[in-house]
Each structure stands twice: as structure tokens, then as C-alpha cells.
Amino acid sequence: MGGFLRILVATTLLLLSVYSVAGTTRSYEFNIQLQNVTRLCHTRSMVTVNRKFPGPHIVATEGDRLLIKVNNHVSNNITIHWHGIRQLRSGWADGPAYITQCPIQTGQSYVYNYTVVGQRGTLFWHAHISWLRASLYGPLIILLKLNVPYPFSKPYKEVPIIFDTFKLKVKPGKTYLLRLINAALNDELFFSIANHTLTVVEADAIYTKPFDTETLILAPGQTTNVLLKSKPKFPGANFVMSARPYVTGQRTFDNSTVAGILEYESSIHMKNLPLFKPTLPSLNDTSFVTRFSNRLRSLASPQFPANVPQKIDKHLFFTVGLGTSPCEKNKTCQGPNGTRFAASINNVSFVQPSVALLKSHYSDQSNGVYSPYFPISPLHWFNYTGTPPNNTFVSNGTKLMVLPFNTSVELVLQDTSILGVESHPLHLHGFNFFVVGQGFGNYDPNKDPKNFNLVDPIERNTVRVPTGGWVAIRFLADNPGLLINARLFLSVGIHKIYYVFSLISFTCGAGVWFMHCHLEVHTSWGLKMAWLVLDGELPNQKLLPPPADLPKC
Numbered sequence: 001m002g003g004f005l006r007i008l009v010a011t012t013l014l015l016l017s018v019y020s021v022a023g024t025t026r027s028y029e030f031n032i033q034l035q036n037v038t039r040l041c042h043t044r045s046m047v048t049v050n051r052k053f054p055g056p057h058i059v060a061t062e063g064d065r066l067l068i069k070v071n072n073h074v075s076n077n078i079t080i081h082w083h084g085i086r087q088l089r090s091g092w093a094d095g096p097a098y099i100t101q102c103p104i105q106t107g108q109s110y111v112y113n114y115t116v117v118g119q120r121g122t123l124f125w126h127a128h129i130s131w132l133r134a135s136l137y138g139p140l141i142i143l144l145k146l147n148v149p150y151p152f153s154k155p156y157k158e159v160p161i162i163f164d165t166f167k168l169k170v171k172p173g174k175t176y177l178l179r180l181i182n183a184a185l186n187d188e189l190f191f192s193i194a195n196h197t198l199t200v201v202e203a204d205a206i207y208t209k210p211f212d213t214e215t216l217i218l219a220p221g222q223t224t225n226v227l228l229k230s231k232p233k234f235p236g237a238n239f240v241m242s243a244r245p246y247v248t249g250q251r252t253f254d255n256s257t258v259a260g261i262l263e264y265e266s267s268i269h270m271k272n273l274p275l276f277k278p279t280l281p282s283l284n285d286t287s288f289v290t291r292f293s294n295r296l297r298s299l300a301s302p303q304f305p306a307n308v309p310q311k312i313d314k315h316l317f318f319t320v321g322l323g324t325s326p327c328e329k330n331k332t333c334q335g336p337n338g339t340r341f342a343a344s345i346n347n348v349s350f351v352q353p354s355v356a357l358l359k360s361h362y363s364d365q366s367n368g369v370y371s372p373y374f375p376i377s378p379l380h381w382f383n384y385t386g387t388p389p390n391n392t393f394v395s396n397g398t399k400l401m402v403l404p405f406n407t408s409v410e411l412v413l414q415d416t417s418i419l420g421v422e423s424h425p426l427h428l429h430g431f432n433f434f435v436v437g438q439g440f441g442n443y444d445p446n447k448d449p450k451n452f453n454l455v456d457p458i459e460r461n462t463v464r465v466p467t468g469g470w471v472a473i474r475f476l477a478d479n480p481g482l483l484i485n486a487r488l489f490l491s492v493g494i495h496k497i498y499y500v501f502s503l504i505s506f507t508c509g510a511g512v513w514f515m516h517c518h519l520e521v522h523t524s525w526g527l528k529m530a531w532l533v534l535d536g537e538l539p540n541q542k543l544l545p546p547p548a549d550l551p552k553c
């Protein structure tokens, strides 16, 4: 499988005792190097971090500042994205190539510098340039602050697992926290452990109302924490843990099942134990996926509230889906009738610029780099999920949706049937959003909002646009800045505040936040766009100046 569903089981207690209450600075060094990796009897040379595949774990406590120095020793250009990290005012560290930074070129280095604010749980990091995240990824685990308990029973132990080769060994009568990350390039995955029920407690580093399930579904870019309660007594059997794809489109896919083994520790050594296998949903079981998605709810407790925007400033409607482009002269193209496959949002297929958007905006040199007029809805209505239009050509452009600071946004993402309906896991950088509603067919603005959940919708950074359907999300565009870490702000002191003020008068800060399908094949066809969120009035609502070592294009 293109990437592995990685499972880590964590004991946080040991690690927690190391940290002080105030945020610590934690430094890491990522050396990008080629390494021969053998998987399923094939050895190939891959681009890795520190010659490890998957890459090293990043572990931080909420409130910590991370300094991750990336040294590029390979011939490819490199960037790293910290998937799900909000990057409050630190957009320069977000990572998507040509959006927030130019790539780190061969022989160059860049220090990603950001503070983890108001987030805890399981996320991951991955390369964010061409298809390099195939081998450049690893877990990013945010531990709770000292003396802050989980809102669920305390887990017992930590065992990191590489899924396709690993045995998870457990003791009877204990609770384990499994941190699941779908780092696959192009596959949504079902996951199940034979004869065991899993309790979902977190999604995309946000606590959920706990619920039990035999099977999970995870889109690429999604993470989930589950509790696994081992059997009270030694069961005299082993259990298979399986993952295999959920497939909706017509494209080719890897339908292999990846399996690991759950074993119970026992004082007596026993051979030839029976092996139980889980029953996974069929490859196209959309009704399971829908039921599962509908069960996901934010915890919405006083300590971890769901701050769903109730009043909306901007209603947006984006179609997402496939399309075609004319084939270049003297080339062979794989699309229908000799065309080239394309993908778009509101029929705009994103054209990657040759300079970084954030820097071009910040230095007031955006003329000719991008247009600030991303359409708020499709230019022409059509029956989005019905018979597709005859003309399937997309338009091309580097267009941004501009939002004033603190705009509350409701965005409906509508799948289209052009070249076939398909589910698209859309990932938004810089924000979490609330999934207030979803359905099949065409979104109806008169009927559907009546059923929106504005009380405890799931909050996350990646959501599946259902195959042949729509999903509605809400978020508050409060980043580049957010008055959340007043302590940090005060400790900066009056001189620095003045310094920030004086800089702002010469530059125009903002956040540029990428939004794209997390199926790499669709992203490469242009299913992506970017938001430009303008600075607020207050000093702590503004993007910080670019770091001195920010790579140049």
C-alpha cells in the first residue's frame, strides 16, 4: 500500500513528567537523505528523514515551541508540512511549496519555528511538494500539559507499531490508546481488529464524544485516537488487525489488505493458537462510511467547547471534482478522448506559481502572481450530481479567496459527477472547521441548513466530500493572529510590540492557507486553492515577519 496506516500506542505519563508547566522549546534535526528500504521483498532507494522510514516521531506538549531544522541532502526540492497544526501567526512554517515558502533546495536548510497552541492529540508531518510524502512522513504527537487529565479513562501503555510488520503485544484487562494516522497517498482505509471493539475518543487532535465501533474509516490526512480494551483474561487466540481501501471512483487502486497481529502476553508459551480475522466492509460500502461519519461528534464540554460560528459573514459554495484539459501537442494523454485528466474547485484548476504566495503578498509584489478573485460559487449552474455537461474542460488559474480578519465562513463543498462521482478528502491548512452537515445529491440551500448541527459537530482539518454528495463546514478566519496566548504576548515586552508595529507599516501581512484534496492524484491534477486571510487591527492579529532563513525560489 502507498503508505501505511500507522498505529502507535502511547503512554503519556512517562513523557509528561519530563516537561514543565510553561512551554519548553524542543529542537529536532531532519536530515533529508536517500536510503535503501526493503518492503515486501523489494528494495528501493527512497528519500527519507534521518534514513528512517517512516520518519522520526515529533513529540511536544501543548504550549511548546518547536524548532525543526531541515537540511536537504538530496537532489529533490523539499518542504515539510505539519498537518493539522494551526500555525497561529507563524504561516511561514506551514510548509506547502510555493504557497507559504519556496522549497528548500539541495544543500540548503530551513528551520520550521512554531508554537503549539490550544491543540493536543495525534497529528502527523509530511513532505508537501510533488509526491514526496510517499516516503517523507511521521507522527506528530501533542501531549497534554502536566496535571491535565484525558477526558476518558487513563490508558496503560505505549507500543509504537509499523503496521504491516508489527505485532501488538497486550496484557489482559488493560486499556491501550492507539494513535491511527492515515498517511497513504491515495487510499481511504477501513481498519478493524478481530473480536475487539474500539472506542473512538479523538479525531484530528480534537476530542470526540466517545463511541464504540468494530470498524473505522480514515481518509488520507485524517488521524484518530481509539481506546482498545484488551480481553479480561488470556483469550488463547491471536487477532488480525486489518486495513484496506474504501473505493468510490473509477480509478485504479491498490486493493491489497494490510495486516498486523494482536497478541496477548501469557506466562505459558503456547504455539499454534487460533487466528481470528476481522470482517471489513466491502470496498465500496458508502453506507457504512456515512453512518460512521454521522456518529462523530465533538466532546463539546465546558473544558473543550465546540465554538461553532453561529452568525455567518460569508456563505460560499464550491464544486469539487474532476474534469479535462486539452492534451499538449506531441504528447499522449490518459484522459477521455485523448484529453488530459484535470481536477478543479469551482471549475478553477489551480496553477502552481513559481514564487511563494505568502511572500509575494507580504512584500507587496503580488501583481501577476495571483488573482484575488476566486469565485464564491460556480459561474454556471448545472445538475452537479446528475448528467454531466458536454463540456468537461476546466479553466486554469492561481486564484485566492480573500477574507478580512475574523470573517465567519460557511462553505458547502459539492462533489460533481464529471468523469464520475468520487469522495474527496478536503484538507484545510491553518484552521480547524466544524462539519455542520452533509448529504447526497445536490445541496439544497432552502432545505438542508435546517438540519445543520450547530451544537456539537465534529471539528477537524480534513473532511470527506461524500461521493455524489456535499458537506457543509464552518470556520472563523482568525489566523494570522488570535488572542489566545496572552501570556506569550505579554512576555514579549513593549519593545518587540513596537517593532512589530513598525514593520507592519511597511508590509501587508496575512495568512495564505492552502486547501486541497488529500488524494495526491487529484491534488496533482489541480484540485486545490488558497485563502488569503488579512491581518487584524491588533498587533497580535498580524503575521510575524518572515524568518531570515526563509528559502528563496
Ligand SMILES: [Cu+2]
Pocket: 423, 424, 425, 517, 518, 519, 522, 523, 527
Ligand atoms: Cu479528490
